[in-house]
Amino acid sequence: MRTARYADRWPGNYRAGMWMWLLHRISGVVLVLYGITHVIVISSARTWGPGTFDRVLERLGSPLFLALDVLLVWAVLFHAFNGIRCLLLDLGIGVRRHHKPLFWAMMAIAVALLVVNVVVWAPYILGKPLAE
Amino acid sequence: MTEQATLYVFRYDPDADGTPHFDRFTVPWQKGMTVLDGLYHVLDHQDGSLSFRASCREGVCGSCAMYISGAYRLACQTLLENLPGREATVNPLPHLPVLKDLVVDMEPFFRQYQRIMPYLKPSEPPPDKELLQSPKQRHVLNIHIDCILCAACHSACPLTWADKDFVGPMALNKAYRFAADSRDAARKERMRLIDPSVWKCHTVFNCTEACPKSIPITTAIESLRHMALVQRLKFWQR
Ligand code: SF4
Ligand code: FES
Numbered sequence: 001m002r003t004a005r006y007a008d009r010w011p012g013n014y015r016a017g018m019w020m021w022l023l024h025r026i027s028g029v030v031l032v033l034y035g036i037t038h039v040i041v042i043s044s045a046r047t048w049g050p051g052t053f054d055r056v057l058e059r060l061g062s063p064l065f066l067a068l069d070v071l072l073v074w075a076v077l078f079h080a081f082n083g084i085r086c087l088l089l090d091l092g093i094g095v096r097r098h099h100k101p102l103f104w105a106m107m108a109i110a111v112a113l114l115v116v117n118v119v120v121w122a123p124y125i126l127g128k129p130l131a132e
Numbered sequence: 133m134t135e136q137a138t139l140y141v142f143r144y145d146p147d148a149d150g151t152p153h154f155d156r157f158t159v160p161w162q163k164g165m166t167v168l169d170g171l172y173h174v175l176d177h178q179d180g181s182l183s184f185r186a187s188c189r190e191g192v193c194g195s196c197a198m199y200i201s202g203a204y205r206l207a208c209q210t211l212l213e214n215l216p217g218r219e220a221t222v223n224p225l226p227h228l229p230v231l232k233d234l235v236v237d238m239e240p241f242f243r244q245y246q247r248i249m250p251y252l253k254p255s256e257p258p259p260d261k262e263l264l265q266s267p268k269q270r271h272v273l274n275i276h277i278d279c280i281l282c283a284a285c286h287s288a289c290p291l292t293w294a295d296k297d298f299v300g301p302m303a304l305n306k307a308y309r310f311a312a313d314s315r316d317a318a319r320k321e322r323m324r325l326i327d328p329s330v331w332k333c334h335t336v337f338n339c340t341e342a343c344p345k346s347i348p349i350t351t352a353i354e355s356l357r358h359m360a361l362v363q364r365l366k367f368w369q370r
Contacts, residue, residue, distance in 0.1 A: 006226055006227075007142075007199045007223040007226045008199055008204070008226045008227075008287075008288065009226075010202070012202070013202040013203065015337065015338065015341050016337075017335065017336045017337030017338060017341070018290070018336055018337075018338055020336075021290065021334050021335075021336040086334075086335055089335045089350075089354065090335070090354065090357065092354055092355075092358065095335070095348075095350055095351045095354045096348055096351040097348075099335075099337060099340075099350070
């Protein structure tokens with residue numbers, strides 16, 4: 001229902017800055033959770049033994065997890081370039097008149113890097129084995 | 133047959149049933165008609181119990197800010213013909229307590245206004261002549277002094293939603309307007325008053341997008357941060 005107090009919560013009406021702010025928080029949480037997972041996975045060789053470690057790594061090398069890795073890369077790129085955007089704004093660069101071009105420029109760089117990444121990883125995601 | 137426009141108007145009467153709902157009104161339309169004209173037509177001809185605030189009808193008093201069809205706008209500055217299908221969904225300003233229909237309690241907003249010392253403070257002892265400003269000194273204040281206290285920015289800012297201690301975009305723009313004024317001698321005190329609020333801005337730009345006077349509020353906040361930083365670095369003046 002459309003209630004007045006939160007009428008502006010509908011995401012369809014968010015402007016660019018609002019999306020950036022929201023996604024920055026979401027990607028931040030994703031990266032923290034990833035960091036924790038990463039530590040657990042890497043230390044599994046000690047905690048659960050080499051057998052488990054190998055099996056986990058094999059699972060993580062499957063196309064599905066490689067595809068998820070692309071999402072992870074996007075989280076990193078988005079968080080990094082939006083962070084740079086915030087820093088530039090804080091330095092007074094682009095804040096008065098050019099915050100929209102700045103937003104597009106930063107996202108363009110991030111997307112370009114993501115595309116490079118996808119191109120490099122695509123064969124593996126499509127099933128090429130990781131190691132000979 | 134006369135052409136028509138449609139208004140979906142948020143209704144809430146705490147004394148009657150107390151459940152918020154939307155009423156649909158059809159009003160005769162002619163070119164140049166604003167959402168506020170539509171609301172007045174409803175009030176005069178269809179439902180005398182409709183409550184809303186307005187005064188000047190020309191975007192200078194700041195009474196009629198509402199959330200209209202997905203954006204924060206002044207009802208008196210929003211032409212019905214610019215809304216798709218000539219339909220307006222009219223909400224009171226979100227995140228402020230609704231008193232009745234489209235009327236919100238502005239107290240949380242003006243409380244923040246009072247916090248930032250919203251007046252010029254000359255040096256001590258006060259000068260015995262008036263303080264002159266060069267056109268250049270005056271130019272700095274341009275557009276930042278245009279604020280009409282409509283609360284659109286306050287309502288739009290995700291920081292004010294979550295943090296009741298944050299002074300909010302309007303107060304920060306006002307603080308900038310006074311701190312940047314060549315006649316003001318209280319910059320140090322002003323920096324104290326806006327700390328730590330000035331650092332809480334996440335440059336979401338919602339306020340700047342919402343402001344019906346197109347004030348670059350985010351720029352004002354960044355300029356204030358600059359001033360506050362310089363103030364802190366001047367350790368010999370603390
Ligand atoms: S800064 Fe703009 S949006 Fe905020 S109260 Fe003033 S006129 Fe309204
Ligand atoms: S009625 Fe004065 S600003 Fe709209």
